[in-house]
Amino acid sequence: MTKDDVIIIGSGIAALQLATQLNNQLNVRILTKGKLRTANSYLAQGGIAAAIGANDHPSKHMVDTLEAGRFHNDQEVVREIINAAPTLIRNMSLEGDVFDKDPNGELFLGMEGAHSEKRIVHGGGDATGKNMMEHLITKLKANVIIEEDVFAYELILNSDQTTCIGVKAKQSDDTIKSFYGSHIIIASGGCGQLFTYTSNAETVCGDGIAMAYLAGAEIVDMEFIQFHPTLLYVNGETKGLISEAVRGEGAILITDDETPIMAGIHPMKDLAPRHVVSQRIYEFLRNGKQVYLDIRNIKDFTKRFPSITTICVENGIRIEDGKIPVAPGSHFLMGGIKTDLIGRSSIRGLYAIGEAACTGLHGANRLASNSLLEGLYQGEQLSKWINGTKAAHQESKISDSLQHAISKHLTLPDRQLIQETMMERVGIVRNKEDLKKQQTWLTQFNADKIPLDHCSVHDLSRIFMVITASLITESALQRTESRGGHFRSDYPVENDQHWLRRSIIHKYNRGMEKNHEFIKTALAT
Structure with a gap:
């Protein structure tokens, strides 16, 4: 048994920002399912948004965030984070050579979709997440222990089930170890791997959200999944993200006969x-027509987007031809573990930050490049709160178990089947018939009733995928409108009278028979 002051599950931007800013005297342990650098944050190409341009202002950034989120956002949360953005960016810029600068030494600002001003700060061209992660890794202190290839799978609560005091995890050899701490933080990211096409890292399957749900934490807004419009699409498979910044620099979406597909669809066209x-794009693909990004208007594309160039070349795409085949795929979860601004969940001692959390910043659809910003903000704010909090002594009666996972026959679908059915029935375009079909299919597995200790890591991953998929499906079925990342073909318009700023909250109750029976609709804070 180990006892720490702070246990962080995950290793993305939010996790590392928190770890680097905690007091040196605190014992901090990072548990990561893969390697330290196996995180969505490391893959982030586009950048981080902040209103620092001469003609920009946080109020403009806030308006864009609310518009993209279709006014489902928590406006106070939006105001706080957007106002903090310029200082967060400047502070990190002063700490090292993290972000790209113009010839005058000022931060280079790019444009992305749904932004009204150039306010996207980049690092390494299209390697912003990597630059920021490497910078934070260099700042980690000796009080931070990193444990890789550790699969956290069950939160430990105290005897009256009111406080989170630790987490159980499977080691690489399948033995079980219990980690205890005063502050347990879930920073495990979203759930992109629930879908066939995704930009997410292989490890991002919704584990942290499912784990918090089973512990009784409130989960909110799970129907809001953002599908990134442009993933590289080769031979029926997506091969990597093509950043929105490419369209920000002038690329347009076209068909084989070079017809611009966004003309007349929206005032901002390709942005x-x-x-x-x-x-x-999905409409064209369903009708058997390939869509391309026309990059012929972008000068020095290979220098401006070196990472994207590498992805394309590795997959047989000739950049000099000027056309990159694309398809949409799951990219970001706006919902998650319901938290306040600094990350406190509905369970004492349990926190969530980054994409695993839902603060209300993103509303129904995230504005491009606001995710790294949220991670930086929450990591910093939670560190201040923990640094100023006297650790309370928590009971820890459960000891380590050295037993190996016992192979048992479980009736669970394989990963690919989960992805295919979610993409088909709960993907970009949804309807009641498909959602009901998926709900019935997922319910039969009773994933929330399976004892976890004797499951292999492979089985645990599938259990959590089914649970998180069920939360998304049931929320999507209940929200009878289209808003942001949630589009219902049978309810194709927004219904402000019934749904504006109203959220669907899930809270697990072991005494109930079916998940959907204890979902409630409540006013968003």
């Missing part, structure tokens, strides 16, 4: 909000 662009 329309992501859900609009994704749905438009």
